[in-house]
Amino acid sequence: MHPSPSGPKSMQISSHSSSHITSTLIGSKASVSGSKSVPESLVHSSLKHLQDASREKVPRASSATATQSLKRRSMEQEINTHSSLISNSVVTKDSEAVGSVALNVKNRSKYENDDIDSDEDKPLSSRLTSSSVASIKEKSSVRKSATVRVVESSPKTTAQEEDSDFEDKTPLSERLLAHKADTLRKSITEAKNINSHSKDVNNKLGKPSNLAPRKDTSDESDDDKPLSERINLKVPVKAIGSSTAQSGKGSDDKKPLCQQRVANVSVKSQDKKIIGESGIKKRPHDQSTGSVPASAAKKPKLYTETAQLQAKHKTEVLSDDEDEVPLAQRIPPSICTIKSAIKKKVSSGMAMATKKVLEARRAKTGQIKKALTTKSTIAMPKAAPGSGGGQKWTTLEHNGVIFPPPYQVHGIKMLYDGKAVELTPQQEEVATMFAVMKDTDYATKPKFISNFWSDWKQILGSNHIIKKLELCDFTPIYDWHLREKENKKLLSTQEKKRIKEEKLKLEEKYMWALVDGVKEKVGNFRVEPPGLFRGRGEHPKMGKLKKRIFPENIVINVGKDAPIPECPMPGHRWKEIRHDNTVTWLAYWNDPINSKEFKYVFLAPSSSLKGQSDKEKYEKSRKLKDYIEDIRQTYTKGFSSSDSTRRQIAVATYLIDRLALRAGNEKDDDEADTVGCCSLKVEHVSLVAPHSLEFDFLGKDSIRYFNTVEVDERVYKAIGDFKKAKAEGDDLFDKLDTSKLNAHLKEIMPGLTAKVFRTYNASITLDTQLQDTNGNTLTEKVAAYQGANKEVAILCNHQRSVSKSHSAQMERLESKMAELEALRVELKRDLDRAKKGKPPLKDADGKVKRNQTPEVLRKKLDQNNQKMDKMKLDMRVKDDLKTVALGTSKINYMDPRITVAWCKRHEVPIEKVFNKSLLAKFSWAMDVEPDFRF
DNA sequence: CTTTGGGAGTCTGTTAATACGAT
């Protein structure tokens, strides 16, 4: 009966906006019977309402102010009014009850398994340590043999392994990360109090695991390797070492963490070697060693993101301590004690958090552990992209996908013409999807409603009593939904929720794949649940039913010799099994909304495969730097070409280069009406004398691009020409499309396409902006970085909707400012009086204040002024960024090496600007030289 | 002083929407 906890969060409907709509669902019977003021069906009235609303909303920046230069774009104002517009989640009905019960049973063994398998809770590295008894005993000096041992133990030999070996191999679990973080925090604050929870964890961790040794197979070790090592073989070991030596001269102690990493690389490189294979491995494996006191394994892990990340990608960690120790410190194969590690950290400007953690930990445990790490560099099995004839992998093993729980009937009856109606489970499911969307603005969109109705009508069948949507009253279902939501909330407050989460660990095995023997995280292993399609902007298909996906809809791609993933749905089977190593997807199914499209299951961004192509992407855009002058010259010449095709190519390229516009492929009628450069319509660009252009169109995701830019006069004239003799709706670039444009670009530079310009311009902008970073404090430096990031985000037009509470927040700040101002005035007055030897005036309440010396008052005044300045700045930044999304460019456009190098140069801990996900995703960029320029 | 509750900011997962070569 409860909505499935495992269901996507997107399915949950927020209730915040429900109030502004009549309490009756659109078209509901209640409205008809209840209010006479509703003339026609509710549907109609609500439609009007909806139209108004949507009109305001869609053009997100309709009220934007005049524009500024290309960097400023305006945003919509009061999005608050349209808060509902924000939600785009699909409503579904799956309830968890059934599912969870089933899971429970199933899970019990799994859970116990987890228990035994304590390693699962630990980071890979630590698990390795604790579980590898052999390696524990052998110190670094025996590293090699230890490694071998681990590897040897890995081959699957028992039946048990058949079942669980995959899971066993995939130790590092995210949930634990969260858990660990939690634990970490706790340990910091209550260093001395080991709460029961921690104890619990400790016990768990400390428990010997019979399965553990198996887990510590080489597969895992590979996971610990840095991407860069796997991928970037070009750098000779020697070179790395020497460069390190150079930069590393003196002591690492003073260097920022990121710089210290360089040293790691060198060490690792020295250790480079290839090990024998385990049953599965195809790739050389990392070796690792370490020694850890058994007790170490019992403690909750404390870690820093950096350390964690590094542990995962750069080194093999043997002790759980490693998680807390920055890579640099771990690296030396020689013994590195925590003590020294702490010292180093403290003196090296490391993130406070890290220091705190270490200190807290030390205080708490008083233990000194050794973190030994060695890492062997793996030779990239694959040659450069393309060289392998498009081959992306050699072996691929994974567990397929996980399905959302089946629909759980709730039995709440909707009303039709005032009477309860019987619905089949499927009919009820769809009805519920619609019902729970009542509090979203989608519920008022005619398109949404009509699309929904036409799908639902089919499901109802021709002889069903429901003939008109207007007579349907979903209120009972909606109310039920609200109650469920409340119940869920209550539940979550209790520590019981934890148990649920633990159950979700059932998904653990789906989270990992073995690619060429290396364990890699899978990105989206969950099949999308059924729901009502929403789409962004005015999507023609909004409201259509997104049908449930079954195994019969899914094609699995897996290595030829790998076991075929078990179909998790009894009685069903996969549509097809493929063994295609020229692609990177693990599975796909046809999109139920648009059957011509597919939904793919890929590896996570942190995977080697993704990392490699990411790196290639940035390398390609870097190459553009060598051609850009040429290209600009070429298109400048083209502005006045007599050949109109050539002229259009020139102008389009100019726009893409200057404004970072997207290519703009043609779109079908059944997609939202949005455009990019090549698909601009005449009405999207207007001439502004003397030679500026005003752009106003909806781009990807129906985000408005509204910008006025001064352009080359020839471009201004050319655009005027292109618009001539065309009507609204006609293509501005009628002689052009993306393939022609890209074909042209390719002639100039191999592999060049329109999108490369976006990456290039974003990265070069960041690089340039960061050059003049001046700031002394860490805060100032980080602010400078954010400022640069902001410029990029604005260039790329990455927007976000204004939070509903933004204006309220600003008001709050304003009033605080007013208070400070009042205080300032008062202090000033008292100061003046004090200087003259007079006592301060009574305060507002008429109370007498004590005398204070002018010095004290002056100090207070200064403090107050500083506070006000800071607040002013904060407010400005906050308002400035309320519509700017910094994340998108960070994830997709800015070469991470620019950021990493900058951090090294300015001694900013990388984790100040990259979160855990980004650190993982960009692990390949971490050892860049500090002087790297894009 | 610690604990707690809540608000604001960040992170993560979700899945839509785009790019672009191949067929």
Added chain:
DNA sequence: CATCGTATTAACAGACTCCCAAA
């Protein structure tokens, strides 16, 4: 040329953190 097939780019919502003030 349109469609297919694959991969990347994108915003958003809820979960989670962090921080602060009140208890």
